[in-house]
Amino acid sequence: MTERWRFxxxxxxxxxxxxxxxxxxxxxxxxxxxxxxxxxEEERRLSALTLVTAPIAHLKNFITPIAIAVxxxxxxxxxxxxxxxxxxxxxxxxxxxxxxxxxRLGEQRLEIRQGLLNRSRRSIPVERIRGVDITSxxxxxxxxxxxxxxxxxxxxxxxxxxxxxxxxxxxxxxxxRELLHRRAVLLxxxxxxxxxxxxxxxxxxxxxxxxxxxQDGRTSEREGQSPAETVYFVMPRRWYFYxxxxxxxxxxxxxxxxxxxxxxxxxxDEVIDTTPGSAAYETAxxxxxxxxxxxIALGASAFVLLLLMMPVFAxxxxxxxxxxxxxxxxxESLVAERGLFxxxxxxxxxxxxxxYELLDTPLQRSRSAVRLNAVxxxxxxATTRAxxxxxxxxxxxxxxxxxxxxxxxxxxxxxxxxxxxxxxxxAVVPWGLASVVAVxxxxxxxxxxxxxGALLGIPLGVDRYRSLGHGRxxxxxxxxxxxxxxxxxxxxxxxxxxWNWRQSPFQxxxxxxxxxxxxxAGAGAYPIVDADFADSVAFAADVTPEVVRPFLVPQQTEEG
Numbered sequence: 001m002t003e004r005w006r007f008x009x010x011x012x013x014x015x016x017x018x019x020x021x022x023x024x025x026x027x028x029x030x031x032x033x034x035x036x037x038x039x040x041e042e043e044r045r046l047s048a049l050t051l052v053t054a055p056i057a058h059l060k061n062f063i064t065p066i067a068i069a070v071x072x073x074x075x076x077x078x079x080x081x082x083x084x085x086x087x088x089x090x091x092x093x094x095x096x097x098x099x100x101x102x103x104r105l106g107e108q109r110l111e112i113r114q115g116l117l118n119r120s121r122r123s124i125p126v127e128r129i130r131g132v133d134i135t136s137x138x139x140x141x142x143x144x145x146x147x148x149x150x151x152x153x154x155x156x157x158x159x160x161x162x163x164x165x166x167x168x169x170x171x172x173x174x175x176x177r178e179l180l181h182r183r184a185v186l187l188x189x190x191x192x193x194x195x196x197x198x199x200x201x202x203x204x205x206x207x208x209x210x211x212x213x214x215q216d217g218r219t220s221e222r223e224g225q226s227p228a229e230t231v232y233f234v235m236p237r238r239w240y241f242y243x244x245x246x247x248x249x250x251x252x253x254x255x256x257x258x259x260x261x262x263x264x265x266x267x268x269d270e271v272i273d274t275t276p277g278s279a280a281y282e283t284a285x286x287x288x289x290x291x292x293x294x295x296i297a298l299g300a301s302a303f304v305l306l307l308l309m310m311p312v313f314a315x316x317x318x319x320x321x322x323x324x325x326x327x328x329x330x331x332e333s334l335v336a337e338r339g340l341f342x343x344x345x346x347x348x349x350x351x352x353x354x355x356y357e358l359l360d361t362p363l364q365r366s367r368s369a370v371r372l373n374a375v376x377x378x379x380x381x382a383t384t385r386a387x388x389x390x391x392x393x394x395x396x397x398x399x400x401x402x403x404x405x406x407x408x409x410x411x412x413x414x415x416x417x418x419x420x421x422x423x424x425x426x427a428v429v430p431w432g433l434a435s436v437v438a439v440x441x442x443x444x445x446x447x448x449x450x451x452x453g454a455l456l457g458i459p460l461g462v463d464r465y466r467s468l469g470h471g472r473x474x475x476x477x478x479x480x481x482x483x484x485x486x487x488x489x490x491x492x493x494x495x496x497x498x499w500n501w502r503q504s505p506f507q508x509x510x511x512x513x514x515x516x517x518x519x520x521a522g523a524g525a526y527p528i529v530d531a532d533f534a535d536s537v538a539f540a541a542d543v544t545p546e547v548v549r550p551f552l553v554p555q556q557t558e559e560g
Contacts, residue, residue, distance in 0.1 A: 043102045046167055049143050050101075053166050054094030055087065056139060103164055105178055108186060110150065112162050124162050127186045128153040130352070130378040131385065132176040134345035136169070141343060146172035150179065153378055176347060184332055232404045233389065233396075235325035242391040243318030244311055245364045252313040253306045322390045329404055334374075336388060346385050352377045354521040355476065355491035356388065356405050358397070361484060362463070368394045372401065375491055375522035386522070408476040408490040412469030418510035419530035420465040427457035427464065470528045470539065477517060477543055481529045489526040495519050499540045499548060503533065515540060 101114040110129070113121040131151040140146055146169045150162035164175065243249040323340035334353070337345045355375035364370065372389035379385055388404075389397055401407050431454035438447035464483040471478050477496065480488040498518040507513055513533040516525040517540070528536055541548040 040106045041104060043104045044171075046098055046101050046164065047145055047171075048098065049145055050098045050166055051091070051094045052143065053139055053145065054097055055090035058090045058093065059087065103162075105175070105182070108182075110162055110179065112164075122162060124150060124152050126179060126182045129179055129183050131349070132179050132347055133385070134169075134172045134176060134347075136339075136343040136345075138341045140166055144169055146345075148172045148175050180333060180347070180349070229328055229330050230403075231326065231328045233325075233327040233400050235322060235390075235392075239325075239390070239392045240315055240319045240322075242364075242367075242369055242393075243314040245361070245367055245369050246314070246318075246391055247361070247363075249314035249317050250310045252317045253309045256313070257306065318390070325390060327388060327400065327404065334388070334404060338390075348374060348376055348385070352521070353405065354495040354519060355489065356401060357490070357522070358488045360486050364391060365486070370394045370397050372397050373522075374405075375489065375495075375519065377521040406475060406492065408473060408478050410471045410473035410476070410478065412471045412478060412480060413535075415465070415468040415470075415530055416510070416512065416532050418512055419468060420462070421510075422506065422512070422530055423465040423468075424458065424461035427461035428454050431457055468529055468531075470531065472539070472543055479517070479526050479528050481527060489522070491517065491519050491522075491526060493543055495521060496544050496547070499544070500525065501533070501536070507533075517543075 096116050097114070100116050100119075102112070104111045108126050110124045110126060111121070112124075113119065129150055130153050133149045133151070134146050135149060136146045143166075145166040147166055148162075148164040150164075152161055164172070167175070320340045322338045325336070325338040328335050328337075329350075332350055334348045334350065335345060336348075337343065353374050353376055357373040357375060359371045359373065360369065369391050371387075371391050374386045374388050376386050389400060398407075431450050435447045435450035435454060438444075438450055460483060467480055467483050467486050469478075469480045472493065475493060476490050477493055478488060478490045480486065496517045497520055500516040500518060501513050502516070503513040507530065511533050512530045513536055515528040515531060515536040517528075518525045528539075531539075537548070537552070541552060
């Protein structure tokens with residue numbers, strides 16, 4: 001039976017988890033000095049180029065059926081008339097959207113109204129805004145437009161978010177800057193600096209020199225921004241080849257093949273003529289007459305071709321996703337920008353960043369590569385927004401952490417040797433038992449394969465043990481675990497709101513336990529796997545004494 005202990009609740013949660021209270025406090029305290037900066041604005045429209053972007057956005061829904069009709073040779077005048085009516089309707093819809101859509105930055109709210117027959121009005125409290133992202137698809141970039149996505153804390157659903165599609169790039173940057181400024185003023189945080197601001201200012205000139213080579217386009221986009229902005233990282237071209245270390249990118253050809261096969265399975269009758277006597281029918285019949293060896297040869301050839309295409313697809317996919325990746329920062333926020341066809345601009349407020357995570361795999365560790373994520377409050381399911389750096393060079397990632405975040409400067413404690421036995425048993429014993437069962441059932445080849453799996457489990461278990469560790473410094477707590485997907489989380493000590501201990505029967509005998517420190521950010525809790533139980537309790541009491549020590553029983557000493 002697994003035992004659990006929980007200590008917590010004595011510390012105040014992070015500010016973003018209770019936006020209502022912050023908003024009420026901000027409204028109750030009079031601040032006449034900030035009133036002029038929060039003056040409401042007049043209503044504004046979207047860009048007139050919405051008349052172009054809106055119809056094209058709807059047109060993509062009709063491309064597939066029209067293409068199928070053309071390829072299948074069944075195109076007729078009725079399809080042409082229907083397509084013309086649909087296109088006309090799209091232009092009318094775009095005109096209605098442009099004429100009826102209005103947005104306004106009020107003193108404390110963002111107001112959005114739209115609709116002709118079915119009218120809607122949305123009012124988003126500025127103090128509840130958790131993020132303002134800017135996205136530019138290929139068409140938007142060609143027209144100098146952008147989409148502003150406002151993420152609100154209230155409700156957590158898409159209905160509570162605002163979207164301005166589309167405005168000019170300058171207007172998008174102004175809206176984001178104004179919303180974040182108003183939110184900071186309402187919450188009384190406009191004067192709150194970051195602990196690394198001095199270091200950032202000192203390294204701005206060096207970063208601009210090292211990051212500006214070959215990025216003239218990126219520099220011009222920032223000419224209208226605040227001079228206080230610091231560029232921490234501009235992705236060099238060689239980083240695109242780090243995609244070869246990611247299984248997700250390497251499997252891109254197989255994902256594309258699965259998509260193609262799914263499309264053909266649904267539309268094979270429309271795309272390919274399979275009636276007797278057709279070319280496709282005769283080809284399939286001749287292949288079947290050729291025998292099994294022909295089919296095996298074709299399948300093997302296709303598989304080899306996919307294997308050869310894996311590196312190419314990986315680099316292309318990585319490049320399309322992270323083209324021109326830039327991480328920059330201002331006094332109150334970090335901004336990550338990426339994308340070739342769709343340009344994404346994600347803003348994370350510094351006050352919501354509670355730490356960071358380093359993630360890698362065995363293949364990436366062999367080339368000293370790692371990925372960087374932020375531990376952020378209030379993201380909900382949008383965890384991809386927390387990505388600060390894609391897979392890249394570990395020393396360069398460490399350098400960015402030093403400049404942009406609060407770095408962890410402590411070491412990691414090794415875990416007891418009993419944890420090594422548990423790692424080995426979990427990696428070897430299941431394979432070994434399955435191999436023995438296969439022998440008794442009369443499957444020697446299967447037993448051999450399973451036995452090989454047990455042997456491979458030995459280095460895997462050792463690596464899992466070596467990956468375990470935890471530690472702290474003056475401001476941060478660190479925990480590391482995993483091997484196939486190793487994670488090392490660094491969290492601010494004052495962000496920890498509770499502890500949870502879990503001890504299984506197999507852990508109880510050697511005195512081990514898995515401790516979790518709960519955080520109102522990121523994954524919500526981070527484990528210290530297979531640590532000494534007494535040592536983990538003492539560690540927690542040292543990190544957050546006000547949370548743990550009230551629950552500890554003082555040891556009685558004997559006096560002679």
